[in-house]
Amino acid sequence: MENVTIARLLDETADLLEIDAADPFRIRSYRRAAEAVEQQTTQLATLVDEPKQLLAIAGIGKSMASNIVDLVKSGSMPLREELLAKYRSTMLELLKLPGMGPKTVALIWSALGVADIDSLETAAKEGKLNDLPRFGQKQVDKILKGIEDFRKNTGRYRIDDATATAERIAALIREFPGIDTVTPAGSLRRGRETVGDLDLLVTGPACEPDCVAAVVDHVAALPLIANLIAKGQNKVSFNMRNGLQVDVRMLPKSSYGAALQYFTGSKMHNVALRQRAIKMGYTLSEYALARMDDSSIVASATEQEIYNALGLDYIPPELRENNGEIEAAQAHTLPRLIELADIRGDVHSHTIASDGRQTIREMAEGALAKGYKFLAITDHTKNLAMTNGLDDARALEHIAAIREVDRELEGRIRVFAGIEVDILGDGALDLEDSTLAQMDVVIGSVHTLFNQPYEEMTARILRAVENPYLRILGHPTGRKVMAREAYTFDLERVLRRCAELGVMVEHNAGMPRLDLSDRNLRLAKELGCRISVNTDAHAVSDFEQMPFGITQLRRAWLTPADVINTYSPEEFLAALRPRP
């Protein structure tokens, strides 16, 4: 059983406990445990015979460890079974409807026997809900609307889409006079690869308390709003046409830092921060860090002041997951995270020789314009026929053409000759060794190996990695971003072998379905792999995808030294696995 599954089952147990009106602190323990499990880089299923290692995880105590062992061994656990016998598993879906919380779910169950979305809809339309306490027509309408939306769209939105939407909305809000800044907060600011909703924080002279009402009216009337959910004194919530929920908050300058900190989260990071504040005699809210005794404000204008007042170094948003960052900030041991400005090269790109859209020269000049010091041209091989992939003869010609451009641009940028070679069904590489020996960069890609049995897939990739000419394992997972992880092979074993052999592993910034997740990047670092971040550019404009890749590297706590793209061209060549 994968960690994500264990985490989900623990979280669902917390939901059921809420419906059961259990002790809120017990419920929180289950939520904390679920979070902690999801953060782990090693699979807990391999630790069930060593409970001590489970107990070492913060948030996992004796009975939670026993729960995890039960889950791994039997697929369930006693408490979960007990609750499922008392209630229904379909209630977990009801909780996802807006406005439906555990109390309401418990109420309609005990009063009407309603436990799933279809019966809820029927009951609502028949007017049965109106007789219940705290139910009026508005509640009923909200539920029916919620059911409609739920069926229309489920799930999360990709960070690049959400970023574009945020920018569109921000531009419209800025049209109002007296707005200085519009900043995305929440999981978008933390760089999660998908976001559930959008939090925008707005500040400027127009957001001071005596005049904020006009801004609120302006935002609530934006033309791109599909459905207005709520409009308060300084907050507006609405849905976009695609279902994405947007929360916009207007804030005075004086408390902007506290608000930014608060709404950036994560929730678990904030909880930990608040507990720390209390121990120090403070209270932390979205308005300020204040003294508990006389409510005097200690810090509120910037995040930096707040973290410092709590005895911490500033914590970058990407690290705020309550995953050791607070302890590191206190000990002044936070890593100097990699930044976009550190990147000096991209070693995965395509040209018109295969399925790219620009020439070698154009790609090289595009990289030069980004300030890069090196670029590797890595077109496809013949096995991927639809990409017009290269055979040995064309590959050798291509190398000569790349060397030519490299000479033309001497002193300005290094252009390395490379190839993105397919790993064939038996684990062999798609070109002759004698051809591969001419290349600076050989990326082995897993494309065509999908949909094979786990063990076979693992064995074939391991065989490919053994080939001494293979120097980078290209976009090594077939996971789907929207559906969490979907490994098709034993990634941990492959990464371990890559580390032993000096094979670099790639984080693909341009293809979010083929990259390594932040958790797997952290695993790769722990195992000692050298990591490369590349855009897989098929045109110069694709180089612009790099920031999304950097964000994920930051979430994995990577420093410039961990990532070969920060090296000089000579250092990069030296870091490659030596030729036989």
Added chain:
DNA sequence: GCCGTTTTCGGCCCGACTGTTTTCAGTCG
């Protein structure tokens, strides 16, 4: 159910918005 710079017991984060509540419960982030 977890945890410990007072503690192995007694704590455990904070506030806004909504609806129908004439003083607050539930939901949400």
